[in-house]
Amino acid sequence: MSSEKDPTHSDGVVVPGNGGSAPQAARSSASELAPPSREELLRVRDREEAALGRFFDRYFSHVYGLVRRLLRDETLAEDATQEVFLKVHRAIDRLDPERDPAPWLTTIAYNVCRDRWRSSADKMDRQSSSIEDQPGLSNRLGDSRSTPEEDALAHERQRLVQEAISRLPEPQREVVVLHDYEGMTHDEIAQMVGASHAAIRKRYSRALNALADLLKETLG
Amino acid sequence: MSSQDPIRNDPDSALSPAQLRVQALLRSTEAPAAREDFRIRLRQRFSSGDFEVGEDLRSSGAARPSPAPRSRWKLRYGVPLAAAAAVVLMFSLWNPGTTWEVMSVAANTAHVNLDGEEFSCDDLSLIQAALHPGCKIEVPEGGQIEILDQGKLVLQLNGSVAVTLPSLPFRWFGSTLESVFTGRGTLRVATAEQFAGTRYRLRSAGVDLEVTGTTFAVIQTEDETCICVLDGEVVATLPDGSKRSVSGGRRLTIRRASGQIEEGEMHPEERSQLRELRMRTDHIS
Structure with missing residues (x-):
């Protein structure tokens, strides 16, 4: 991953998955595939429809898998996945074409899930099970x-x-x-x-x- | 942090055999798969940029878990809601809002693009006839067009600005007009007298704006989005979800790469441009 050069993105978020002790087998599917080329990411940043579609295909399973595992059910996971891609679309201008976007997506997805944990609806659900x-x-x-x-x-x-x-x-x-x-x-x-x-x-x-x-x- | 710490370098080395067995089981399972219809719908919206805030892409008619007391819910709320929807539909059919009018085109503007199709500015009636809800208007570099949108607000597109037109609102109810600003250049907006009771949401790269009556400009460059407000108030929602209010005479600049915010007096050039637009808009009313 290109993120190995620098552990942070330009916006200061932590870039995960840059080596360390976690075994390669544990990497998510997005990390196992080669990241899109710089040219492709520039097209994504320019909001070219076809490039956005390919970007979605490349990272959807990664985002949904992460969100689904972090949240309690399918409905919450679909809501959160939708929110993640909405945030990504709005912030696509900030996409760094020199880096693999997977860690950036991971951070956004994690933050969306964390916000949902803090919501009162999820707290009620949480209290009901252990x-x-x-x-x-x-x-x-x-x-x-x-x-x-x-x-x-x-x-x-x-x-x-x-x-x-x-x-x-x-x-x-x-x-x-x-x-x-x-x-x-x-x-x-x-x-x-x-x-x-x-x-x-x-x-x-x-x-x-x-x-x-x-x-x-x-x-x- | 010590690189000599063996547990830090390899935390799994400190796990018990039982914990390692759990870890192996976890890692042997595949990622949960999403419903295909949800994936397809979200893909379409993501690639086209046609997101509606709060829209439920999950509902598809496909099997989904539904809350148990649904039938009672239907009886209690479904029938009144259906009746209310029918009334709203009747009002909307009987009383469609006004549509769009091309107010002016700068002399140096030979053509505009509507949904990717080029229209010559020699015949403005053809452009006017082609405008429709959700239509994407693009103005070439150096060009300018002013549109009166549904009798409620004036949109002045400059430079390489592209804007989607809002859908038709209900005239008799408070409504929200929503459009998307892409490209680079300056979009100036002024609300007409008939705008009262309406909200206008403008989504642009990195910032969403909401107004209830104002005159303002959004200047979008490669790196920045700048909002200059002549009168009224604009509420800006930033990429991190925080909100900033920009009042008359003030300016808010957002550097998209760094997220840095700068506030100050509005640009003098924008002040004069927006004043002119305000005067023309007042004549509409």
């Missing part, structure tokens, strides 16, 4: 092991993992999603969310413990 309230989750995951079709098993596993992640408190959920799916290091996450490295490490460890408890059946 990890301890979900005794049946790991059992259901265990039952799915007997499903013969591999695809169905993988789909069910994905659904239950997502459900387990959504049960985590937001501070833990964001660390898991940003580290394990976006490939950000703990230092990068600490800068993005405004916490210390030690706090992030603790949150990540607690999140894995909580998920281990929720998913113990499938983990054997």
